[in-house]
Amino acid sequence: MKILVTLKRVVDYNVRVRVKSDGSGVETDGVKMSINPFDEIALEEALRIKERGEAEEVIVASIGGDEVQQQLRTGLAMGADRAIQVSADGDVQPLTAARTFLKLVEKEEPGIVFLGKQAIDDDANQTGQMLAALWDRPQATFASKVELADGKATVAREVDSGLETIEVDLPAVLTSDLRLNEPRFVKLPEIMKAKRKPLETLSLEDLGVERAGGIEAVSYEPPPQRGGGKVVESVDELVSELKSKGLL
Amino acid sequence: MRSLDPLDLYEIDDLLSDEERMIRDAVARFVDEKALPLIPKCFDEARFPAELIPEIADLGLLGSSLEGYGCAGLNATSYGLICQELERGDSGLRSFVSVQSSLCMYPIHAFGSEEQKERWLPEMAAGRVIGCFGLTEPHGGSDPSNMKTRARKDGDDWILNGAKMWITNGNIADIAIVWAQTDDGVQGFIVEKDFDGYEAREIHAKMSLRASITSELYFDNVRVPDANRLPNVKGLKGPLSCLNQARYGITWGPIGAATACLKEALDYCGERELFGRPVSATQSAQVKLADMARRITSAKLLSWRLGRLKDEGKLHPSQVSLAKWNNVRMALDIARECRDLLGGSGITLEYSAIRHALNLESVITYEGTETVHQLVIGRELTGHNAF
Numbered sequence: 001m002k003i004l005v006t007l008k009r010v011v012d013y014n015v016r017v018r019v020k021s022d023g024s025g026v027e028t029d030g031v032k033m034s035i036n037p038f039d040e041i042a043l044e045e046a047l048r049i050k051e052r053g054e055a056e057e058v059i060v061a062s063i064g065g066d067e068v069q070q071q072l073r074t075g076l077a078m079g080a081d082r083a084i085q086v087s088a089d090g091d092v093q094p095l096t097a098a099r100t101f102l103k104l105v106e107k108e109e110p111g112i113v114f115l116g117k118q119a120i121d122d123d124a125n126q127t128g129q130m131l132a133a134l135w136d137r138p139q140a141t142f143a144s145k146v147e148l149a150d151g152k153a154t155v156a157r158e159v160d161s162g163l164e165t166i167e168v169d170l171p172a173v174l175t176s177d178l179r180l181n182e183p184r185f186v187k188l189p190e191i192m193k194a195k196r197k198p199l200e201t202l203s204l205e206d207l208g209v210e211r212a213g214g215i216e217a218v219s220y221e222p223p224p225q226r227g228g229g230k231v232v233e234s235v236d237e238l239v240s241e242l243k244s245k246g247l248l
Numbered sequence: 249m250r251s252l253d254p255l256d257l258y259e260i261d262d263l264l265s266d267e268e269r270m271i272r273d274a275v276a277r278f279v280d281e282k283a284l285p286l287i288p289k290c291f292d293e294a295r296f297p298a299e300l301i302p303e304i305a306d307l308g309l310l311g312s313s314l315e316g317y318g319c320a321g322l323n324a325t326s327y328g329l330i331c332q333e334l335e336r337g338d339s340g341l342r343s344f345v346s347v348q349s350s351l352c353m354y355p356i357h358a359f360g361s362e363e364q365k366e367r368w369l370p371e372m373a374a375g376r377v378i379g380c381f382g383l384t385e386p387h388g389g390s391d392p393s394n395m396k397t398r399a400r401k402d403g404d405d406w407i408l409n410g411a412k413m414w415i416t417n418g419n420i421a422d423i424a425i426v427w428a429q430t431d432d433g434v435q436g437f438i439v440e441k442d443f444d445g446y447e448a449r450e451i452h453a454k455m456s457l458r459a460s461i462t463s464e465l466y467f468d469n470v471r472v473p474d475a476n477r478l479p480n481v482k483g484l485k486g487p488l489s490c491l492n493q494a495r496y497g498i499t500w501g502p503i504g505a506a507t508a509c510l511k512e513a514l515d516y517c518g519e520r521e522l523f524g525r526p527v528s529a530t531q532s533a534q535v536k537l538a539d540m541a542r543r544i545t546s547a548k549l550l551s552w553r554l555g556r557l558k559d560e561g562k563l564h565p566s567q568v569s570l571a572k573w574n575n576v577r578m579a580l581d582i583a584r585e586c587r588d589l590l591g592g593s594g595i596t597l598e599y600s601a602i603r604h605a606l607n608l609e610s611v612i613t614y615e616g617t618e619t620v621h622q623l624v625i626g627r628e629l630t631g632h633n634a635f
Contacts, residue, residue: 030252030256031253034273070269185274185277186277187274188307188308188312189308191267191270191271192267192322194270195267
């Protein structure tokens with residue numbers, strides 16, 4: 001079985017995000033970029049499945065300019081077997097990404113497509129679900145535990161009320177939640193080996209993907225600055241303050 | 249106009265290869281997630297975080313620039329970046345890796361027999377055997393040609409007598425690479441910790457490198473088999489070539505320490521309000537911060553150039569001296585100034601400036617004091633040896 005893992009290049013989670021002065025987007029010049037943390041968790045899980053002998057190959061894929069090769073190389077250094085870059089300029093919306101991954105699915109025929117539940121830049125949380133619909137296969141999203149047996153995946157999902165466990169037939173789309181695992185550290189000798197692993201470059205046109213254009217970003221602005229706190233003298237004063245603000 | 253990364257104004261990142269950046273980022277993540285949560289407490293308790301050794305080894309940081317024997321075979325710049333990131337955490341952490349890699353594994357790799365390499369290097373790369381390096385003696389470190397430790401041939405063995413001082417890793421070391429005078433000039437010996445007459449005593453009450461182990465080594469008629477002598481080097485060029493490897497890494501380390509201090513000071517001054525404005529909006533703070541960025545930028549360029557020269561096989565020891573002098577001085581001054589900018593907070597271990605400043609007091613002394621390196625450059629310029 002093959003596992004296809006998608007990796008999105010995003011601003012590193014440790015970076016304090018700044019909005020561009022003209023409000024056209026988020027500053028990425030000179031900003032550290034990384035694999036979307038949920039995608040890294042998805043890759044870790046795929047690698048563990050392979051290491052248990054339940055999959056033969058882990059393929060990582062990313063959509064974007066040549067800069068996404070950095071994230072693909074990191075994925076290869078973590079242990080993926082090969083990488084596919086689908087080159088595309090500009091904004092790639094969730095539906096475009098899902099259509100692209102569908103083409104890769106048709107090409108590679110994986111048993112599992114593993115995505116992060118969402119990317120930490122746009123927080124769309126849509127690509128996995130859209131891919132499952134386009135592919136017409138089951139989905140198990142927000143996974144916090146995954147077990148495979150007899151062509152099925154048993155997945156514990158993090159839902160508002162706690163954990164929900166479902167069983168899906170493979171092939172299927174899985175998306176990872178935060179607590180699924182803790183991704184491994186990249187080992188330095190593996191970084192050198194990753195240089196020699198195959199990285200294939202395709203384009204949206206090669207794959208015949210029609211770009212979706214449903215969403216237009218109008219403007220970006222930073223969240224409002226938090227006002228200062230207030231120290232109250234007594235519980236009574238606290239209660240009346242909360243009441244006056246309509247919070248009680 | 250685009251804005252620049254405050255910690256990389258000259259976009260020196262672009263001078264690195266993708267692999268070099270990945271290596272740096274991998275070590276940075278280890279330092280941020282595993283080491284930094286432990287370090288301030290270790291420093292406070294004067295304890296080396298030995299529990300990190302398996303992870304350090306697993307990442308491939310031990311002997312990373314050596315070829316074969318379970319080592320990663322990275323280039324010089326990558327080794328430098330490893331040192332930089334480790335010392336962004338703590339000089340003690342970087343010292344541990346410098347000693348294991350450059351001072352212990354390197355001489356076995358460069359001067360050892362095939363049996364010695366196969367016996368020790370894979371175990372050392374895996375962190376299961378820890379080494380220390382004995383060159384400096386109690387009477388002084390800057391004059392190794394006046395070495396008092398002696399090894400005398402006795403049948404097929406050697407009898408070792410003497411003492412070594414300021415030995416990083418001494419009390420956790422399984423082996424010591426000990427340099428001793430012989431009738432044939434200075435030679436290196438692999439002394440195993442259970443050899444009779446060998447003793448390591450930890451040096452306590454240090455105010456610097458507190459998260460690192462420093463020891464004295466004593467050799468009282470220690471019998472060392474000839475198989476433990478490094479066969480392929482005689483004379484001071486043996487230990488000095490090890491120091492040249494380690495010093496190269498030390499030119500990078502303080503860049504990490506200084507960067508940690510500048511980042512902390514930038515954050516602190518940006519958030520701390522005095523007289524109705526952030527401290528970072530005052531001219532006095534800006535002049536200091538700008539000057540730090542200037543000095544870090546030039547230090548980075550020196551080390552970057554040194555790395556490329558080393559990979560081209562053109563590195564000259566005097567070039568290492570210039571960068572060791574410049575970069576450690578730069579970092580020590582910056583750490584002290586950041587301590588000052590942080591006000592009262594700066595004296596606590598909640599912030600890193602004072603810890604880095606105290607550590608760098610050792611770094612400016614060991615591996616050739618600042619003065620020694622200045623005299624090396626003096627000799628290079630004038631042709632006169634003024635030591």
